[in-house]
Amino acid sequence: MSIVPAPIARQPWQMLIPLFVLASFGAAVLFSAAGGNMQPFAQSHLIRFGIFLVMAVIITFFTRDAMKLLAYPIYLIILLLLVAVEAIGFVGGGSQRWLNLGFMTLQPSELMKPAIVLTLARFYDTLPVGMVGTWRALVPAGAIIALPMALVLLQPDLGTSLALAFGGVVVMFLAGLPMRWFVTSGIAGLAAIPVLYTFALQPYQQRRVTTFLDPESDPLGSGYHITQSKIAIGSGGLTGKGFNQGSQSHLNYLPEPQTDFVFATMAEEWGFIGGLLVIGIFALILRWGWKVASNSEDRFARLLAAGMVATIFFYVAINLMMVMGLAPVVGIPLPFMSHGGSSMLTNMICIGILMQVYHWNRRTHRRGLD
Amino acid sequence: MRRSRRPKQHISSTTLKDRFDRRSVVIGAFQGGIGVLLAARMGYIAIAENEKYELQSESNRVNLTLIPPRRGWLLDRNGAPLASNRADFRVDVIPERLADREDTVRTLGEILDFGPDQMADLNARIDEARPFQPVEVSTGVDYEQFAAISVRLPDLPGVVPQRGFSRFYPTGPSVGHLIGYVGPASAEEYEEDNNPLLITPGYKIGKDGLEKQFERQLRGEPGARRVEVTASGRIVRDLETRDDIQGDPVKLTIDGPLQDYAARRIGLESGSVVVMDCLTGDLLCMASMPSFDPNSFSAGIGSLEYSMLRDDVRVPLRNKVLSGLYPPGSTVKPMVGMAFLKAGLKPNESVFCGGGLRVGNRVFRCWNRRGHGRVDLAKGIYQSCDVYFYHFAQAIGMDPIATMARRYGMGQEFPLPVTTQFYGTVPDPEWKFNKFEREWQAFDTVNATIGQGYMLASPLQLAVMASRLATSEIVMPRLVLDGSTPKFESMGVSPEYKAYVRQAMSDVVNGPGTAGRARLPVEEVLMAGKTGTAQVVGLSLSDGKSGPWKFRDHGLFIFFAPFDKPRYAGAVVIEHGGGSGAAYPIARDVMTYLFDPQKGMDALLALEKQWGGTAQERLNKQYAAYAAEAGETVPPVPRREEDIFAQVEAEARLAVRQSESMADGVITPREDPFAPGDTQGRPTT
Structure with missing residues (x-):
């Protein structure tokens, strides 16, 4: 020793x-x-x-069980915080992304990144193995991702909402959902880019994209x-x-x-x-x-850990790029x-x-x- | 990636675990790929393109600013500055760097105490300039204001306060026409000469007069200052400074104090004084008044000031020495006499003047209706008898007279470094036919011999004529002192005739002549001269002395002194002065000043007390009064200064046609045009 x-x-x-x-x-x-x-x-x-x-x-x-137990409540609490931020921003006029906690300002959307991974890991952990190929593997998970994404997009914060999506999709991918879903939506997503660019992006976001290109x-x-x-x-x-x-x-x-x-x-x-x-x-x-x-031994831990890696990676990769x-x-x-x-x-x-x-x-x- | 084999639990669970493993390898590989891509990209930027970015980083960090060169001085013949530089604080703006133009201009206006007209001018200048062109806000800013702007710089991007030099003309309006003025280069000038110096804040180029003519010599070499700056333009430290090299001085033949004296002596009149050294041709003085103050033109001509100068009937923007053309009147008589002598006339040949001369069935009147009695050449000159000249001019014809007029400098353009020079008219039969397709008439000769009709000359030409009469050499005027002593060709006049005409011209002043009051109050210096009165309208319209200013006669006087050993010669022309009586007292005082400065100064100070101050003081007062009256309703200035002076020149050309209009008939001289109508101090409107 x-x-x-x-x-x-x-x-x-x-x-x-x-x-x-x-x-x-x-x-x-x-x-x-x-x-x-x-x-x-x-x-x-x-x-x-x-x-x-x-x-x-x-x-x-924290033990594995404690984490499993806390997953949904944490997700809900942060979702509520996001709504709160949106409400305060609405009252104060203009976009708001943070809550002032006194000693620091907290961006709930940041906390949502690990929370979404945790929640999805929990979700796929409980999902019966046989249902992985069915809509029941997709729709609730999609909702878990889409709700906070929508709230963050409203702020509007494109970068963070993409980070949320990335973390979530990586967990879904690793959870073993059928490959053809990803391929199809990938192609659909590419096709939708021009539409999204025109209708979903704020002018300042559009400008960022055009100036990135040139x-x-x-x-x-x-x-x-x-x-x-x-x-x-x-x-x-x-x-x-x-x-x-x-x-x-x-x-x-x-x-x-x-x-x-x-x-x-x-x-x-x-x-x-x-x-x-x-x-x-x-x-x-x-x-x-x-x-x-x-x-990792179990599915929950595996997805949880991989999702965290993906979240950190997304930060690093996008920032450096x-x-x-x-x-x-x-x-x-x-x-x-x-x-x-x-x-x-x-x-x-x-x-x-x-x-x-x-x-x-x-x-x-x-x-x-x- | 290391995989651990575990005992199988559930078949589908294992499938998922396998999927996880396979897919995590895919994602891991993707991430690794991104990592390699990033490293490669960074290597490309930092290593392969390093040079390019290093350069860009340096050009970010280091700001090179040109230091406008100090302009060379313009010196008078004794080395005293006529145009020098004064260290001062100045403020410019660069339009394209202004974040909020309206706000910035308002802030500057408040700090600098601008009136509404100055604000309007500044806005007009900014509108007019190219975005990259610095626009002068103000020069001669006092330290408090300069400091107030400097501390607000972070909120005022595009504003450039700096220490610099501005052009300074110690005698202001006295040299306005001669020296010209400086101003920022216009967009056209930058287009022509793509020198970055032209768009350096604070850099001025010559816009008129000698400043423009000697631009190359006066310009100098700009200095440069390399400073480290932040993104917002704040200077962190100086890296390197190369000093500017001042432009070369230009030494003029002008006698500064004399120029100033003459300009001031013109007083309330509108006119010009030219004095030459008739041994060298040096122009000692070329004063034209009223004038503008070149010191106040440096930021471009303000609309209020322009409007004041423009509304003045005495056209302060016109250089009357070079662009004023006047019928020379009787000042041509000594020259015409020289033509007679050359044609073989003896000086003592005489004619009887009974107040008029009959040619054919017309009678040409002498100014003296009672007649001069028997008149020879000397009396013809000192009494300015018209009949004498009518008579002999009929005898020898116009051509010899016109030839002689040209020999004495009329109609001639001199090789001088000036922007414009009008050369007037010496009419002869051929000229008249070419121009009007009409035959030369007897009255044309009559008009020409008394310097009326089509005949036109500038004050400079009259001064040259005076020096050539004085020396009988082809004196050429010059403006730049280069150390050489020019040698002039003789005009081929016999010493006897030369002395005769000098004596006759001396008698104009010192004998029984027409300008007794012009006698110099200086011991042993006798001035010779010849008076002239030029009518601008017919006798029926005006008596020439009162009534509308525009209709009054011009007063002229040519002179040299000492009469027997001439050193200085010159001409005085007073526009609408009411006769030669307005001109010769000025010539007398100017020459007095040359020989005895104290005496000359005393005379001037007494007069200035009546007039209400020096020329500069009166101009300032006039401006203040005009500004108070005009308020905010001031028409805008033509923005291009070239336009302003093109307009002034066009109007000058138009003005000289006035005397041509009455040349179509006989011009009957006035009675007693030489009487010293006391014009000094009298309000002349």
Whole structure:
């Protein structure tokens, strides 16, 4: 036996150590984004990370049954919060996405991302195996996804509603629903894109899409974000301009250098090497997540873990594609690096649940060995 | 991905587990693929396209601003500045960078205390400019206002307050026509010369006069300043500064104090004074009044000021030295005398003047209806006897006179660096036939010998004529002092005749002549001259001295001094001054100032007390009064300054046709046109 106490030794360090590195690296980038100050970003980033890490550890103590029991109530509560946000926004005039809790502002739509995965995992867990190929596997799950999506779209927040859909659909896919459904709806979805673009998107969202397709068409308007982000990343080169030396972020050319475009801020100062480090750490974390999922004994844990991986992945992929000019600007932050409470909360919930499943697995294995 | 084999529980459950495993591999692979794509994309941007983006990042970070070069000075012959630069604070706006134009302009107007007319002008200037062209809001802003704008900069994008230099003309209106003024380049000028300097805030180019003529020399080399800026344009630090190179100075032949003196001495009249050094041809003074203040034109001509200048019948925008053409009147008589001498007439040959001369069945009147008695050339000149000239002109014909007029500079265009130069008319039979298809008549010769009818000359030409009469050399006027002493060709006049005409012209002033009051109050300097009165309408319309200003006679005087050893020569023309009596006192005082500045100044100060201040002070007062009266109802300025001056020139051309209109008949001279009608201080409207 090692000298490390067992409660510490049994933590998934292969994931936690890269995660700590990433969060600290994020803090360093935020330190630079604030012009070489801990305030206002880096310090609160680290504090939040600490608090949410404790929260994640607490989540690990929940048992499988407790999670199953809580799944629907949690979903309902968050759905109500979404309605509340919508109502407040309606009263206050204009769109509102958050609730002010005093110590932080909470975006219920963020919480909905892990909640939707949890609920769907619970749903497919209870669904009799034989019904997987029938409408009963599809319609309730579809409703579970569609309700919050609709509420979030009303805000309007396209990015988050897509994230919700992505998490949900991945769980449905992994739950073993017939492949032809996905293929058919995929084709239908592609066909519907022009219609949706015309009728479902707000003008500002349409503009984001068109400028994504041709950012140079409006270099000072909404194409500005993409252009400046690419300049920041591109000017970083292999090794970057050096810590605290990024001109794009320090001279305010880069919009939102601490939230959505934190990767560009990082890349400018740390270059391609820094970028590979970040992408590599995400790869490690996500690969660990997949391992946790496939090691799981039961369907509930498996879908839960895989859904969490998908949720984190969606954040990472969309954010990085956005900052590199491969996706429209949709306002999705980069997990563990961007400054912002709600996304940190969501991602740490995902991590917490993955750790939770990891612990369930360990216990099962131990029992199996006994 | 590692898979663990578990004991089978339920067949369909296993199927689902298999599906999960297979599909998770698909998704995992998809995610890995995205990861590789992202890494590749980043590598492409950061490594392959690194150079391009590094450049863009640098051009973001570094802002290169041109520092407008300080303009070269315009110096007078003694090195005193006629146009210099003054350090000041200035504010420009760049229209395309204005976030909220209306709000910004209003804020600036409030800070700078703009009146409604200035606001209207500013808005008009912004409307007129190309979006990238800086528009001057104000120069000479005081420090408080400058600071007030500077602190509000974050809320006022597109506003450029800066320290700079603005053109300064110490003597203001006195040099307005001569020097011209500077202003921001127009859109057309930028089109022609795509120099980024032209759209640098605070950069001015010469718009008129010498400022325009010597643009290349005066311009200089711009400096540059590289600064690190934030996205909102705030300067973080200076990286590198290259100083500008000031434009070369241009040294003129003008005598600054004399120019100012002459301009002020014209007083309430409308007219011009030209003084030359007749040994070198140096133009010492080319004053034309009333004038404008070039200092106030630097942001473009304000609508209120323009409207005031435009409404003034004395056309302050016209440079009368070069674009004013007048019938020279009797000032041509010494020149006509020279034509007689060249044709073989002896100076002592005489004619009897009984107040008129009969040619055929017409009688041509002398201005002196009682007659001059027996008149030889000298008396013809100093008494300005018309009959003498009628008589001998009939004898020798028009052609020798016209030839001589041209030799003395009439109808000639001089190689001077000026924007416009009218060269007038020396009529002869051929000219008349070409122009009107009518034969030359006896009365045409009569009119021409007394400098009326079709004959027209500019004050500059009259001054040249005076210097050529004085020296009998083909003196050429010049405006730029280059260190050389020009050598002039002789006109081939015998020393005897030269002395004779000098003496006759001296007698105009110092003898029994027509301008006794022009005698210089300076010991041992005798001035020679010749008076002239040019009628602009027939005798029936006006007595030439009172009535509508426009109908009064022009007063002219050409002169040189000292008469026996001429050094300075010149001409004074007073528009509608009521006769030569309006002109020669000015010539006298200007020459007095040249020989004895103190004495000249005393005379001027006494007069200015009557007139109510110096030219500059009167102009300012006039402006204030006009502004108060006009209120907000001011017609707009033609936006292109070229248009303004094209219009001024067109009107000048039209104005000279007035005297042509009465050339169609005999012009009977007035009685006693030389009487010093005391025009000084009298209101002349």
